[in-house]
Amino acid sequence: MAMVTHLSPSLLSLPSSPSLHLRSLLSPSPPSHRRRAVLLPLPLCSNRDSPSLDSSSTSPPLRVAFSGTDNGSHIYSSIAIADSLSLLHPNPKFLFLSPPSPSLSSTSIPSAGYTISPISNPFPSFFLLLPVALLHSTVSCLLLLSKFKPHVFVGTGGYLSLPAGIAAFILGIKVVVQEQNSSPGIESRVLGTFAERVFLGFNGCVKYFQKEKCMVYGNPVRVSLKKYTSKAAARLHFFPGSIKKGEGETQVILVLGGQTSASAVNYTVLNMYADMLTEHKNRYIIWQTGPDRFAEMESLVRRHKRLLLTPFLHEMDLAYAAADVVVSRAGAMTCTEILATGKPSIVVPLPNSPNDHQTKNAYIMAEVAGSKVLTEDELDSSSLEIAIDEILGNDKLREEMSEKALSVAKPHASMDIAECILSLLNVYAAK
Numbered sequence: 376m377a378m379v380t381h382l383s384p385s386l387l388s389l390p391s392s393p394s395l396h397l398r399s400l401l402s403p404s405p406p407s408h409r410r411r412a413v414l415l416p417l418p419l420c421s422n423r424d425s426p427s428l429d430s431s432s433t434s435p436p437l438r439v440a441f442s443g444t445d446n447g448s449h450i451y452s453s454i455a456i457a458d459s460l461s462l463l464h465p466n467p468k469f470l471f472l473s474p475p476s477p478s479l480s481s482t483s484i485p486s487a488g489y490t491i492s493p494i495s496n497p498f499p500s501f502f503l504l505l506p507v508a509l510l511h512s513t514v515s516c517l518l519l520l521s522k523f524k525p526h527v528f529v530g531t532g533g534y535l536s537l538p539a540g541i542a543a544f545i546l547g548i549k550v551v552v553q554e555q556n557s558s559p560g561i562e563s564r565v566l567g568t569f570a571e572r573v574f575l576g577f578n579g580c581v582k583y584f585q586k587e588k589c590m591v592y593g594n595p596v597r598v599s600l601k602k603y604t605s606k607a608a609a610r611l612h613f614f615p616g617s618i619k620k621g622e623g624e625t626q627v628i629l630v631l632g633g634q635t636s637a638s639a640v641n642y643t644v645l646n647m648y649a650d651m652l653t654e655h656k657n658r659y660i661i662w663q664t665g666p667d668r669f670a671e672m673e674s675l676v677r678r679h680k681r682l683l684l685t686p687f688l689h690e691m692d693l694a695y696a697a698a699d700v701v702v703s704r705a706g707a708m709t710c711t712e713i714l715a716t717g718k719p720s721i722v723v724p725l726p727n728s729p730n731d732h733q734t735k736n737a738y739i740m741a742e743v744a745g746s747k748v749l750t751e752d753e754l755d756s757s758s759l760e761i762a763i764d765e766i767l768g769n770d771k772l773r774e775e776m777s778e779k780a781l782s783v784a785k786p787h788a789s790m791d792i793a794e795c796i797l798s799l800l801n802v803y804a805a806k
Contacts, residue, residue: 457469495512520543529552627658722741724737
């Protein structure tokens with residue numbers, strides 16, 4: 376097993392150093408310039424030709440449509456922007472175009488307080504059906520958007536962004552893009568050609584779009600994750616009958632196996648949790664299996680008072696607050712949330728992610744936050760337990776990893792993006 380905590384920038388195949396990329400993604404700007412931490416000479420968020428919308432409580436609602444796919448990065452990015460718009464405008468209305476149930480979208484978006492409108496996949500497995508499916512999805516989006524009449528459409532990447540963005544463009548609706556990864560997918564690249572603004576998590580992603588449209592604010596973080604909750608209170612929430620209040624030696628492992636792509640993580644934890652909990656009486660595991668794997672994992676896992684098994688975590692703020700270490704894939708939004716909450720982490724990049732962006736994310740995390748990286752070839756019950764032991768067995772290392780993570784976090788990205796969207800519409804935030 377090769378435990379990686381540093382990698383030469385030249386091995387990442389990035390146009391500049393990984394540190395620069397993630398710092399442009401997440402590092403805080405000086406207090407006096409927090410709201411506009413753009414690293415390039417990019418345009419101000421304004422559009423004087425736009426019809427002005429009154430932001431008073433008696434004004435018509437601000438209507439915003441979102442679309443992504445059944446991917447955590449796309450979903451949580453949309454939720455974070457919607458949350459911030461809700462804080463800045465007194466009367467927002469949202470339309471979330473998402474894959475039909477069962478899906479991660481159908482669980483996570485309603486749990487955040489928003490409703491969804493299902494759209495079929497425009498990219499079927501049988502290639503010859505692609506034109507028909509894309510046309511069908513575009514027509515469906517046209518009907519939904521023409522009825523909802525949004526002032527702006529926000530595409531966060533993924534297959535549904537393309538037909539929804541095309542429909543918005545046809546209807547004359549303003550389009551903006553939020554791209555989470557260091558290299559964008561084809562959907563974001565296409566939408567970027569006619570988008571008003573392209574919000575980026577990585578400075579190196581600018582080269583794929585028209586530079587004058589790009590705003591490098593970092594990836595948005597859900598408002599709920601910014602709430603402070605003490606570690607003791609969070610742990611009592613998940614283990615009310617097991618953890619004594621104020622118990623100092625308790626160690627909590629948060630496992631995020633939330634999507635089908637994380638099945639390898641689920642199986643590895645399945646093979647090591649019993650021995651770990653037997654050997655370490657002070658350890659607890661919060662294990663999100665994902666909806667697709669929950670029934671299988673539940674049938675195989677023995678009940679244990681120090682193990683919480685769940686298909687989906689609705690209280691992610693409490694889960695992060697309770698955790699001493701996070702085990703997860705290396706999706707852009709998960710990495711963003713790990714850094715924003717200052718958690719030591721073990722990341723397992725998905726080997727077949729588009730443009731291999733999870734591998735890039737993982738090694739950037741290793742460099743700037745000291746994260747342990749396990750490739751899927753290295754991942755097994757032994758290697759994972761060793762990585763967990765290295766972190767939980769070293770208080771100084773945990774403190775250093777936490778400090779590094781927080782030092783590069785950019786928690787205000789969602790608010791910056793929301794303010795820019797309002798500015799595009801000539802709406803002034805109600806503060």
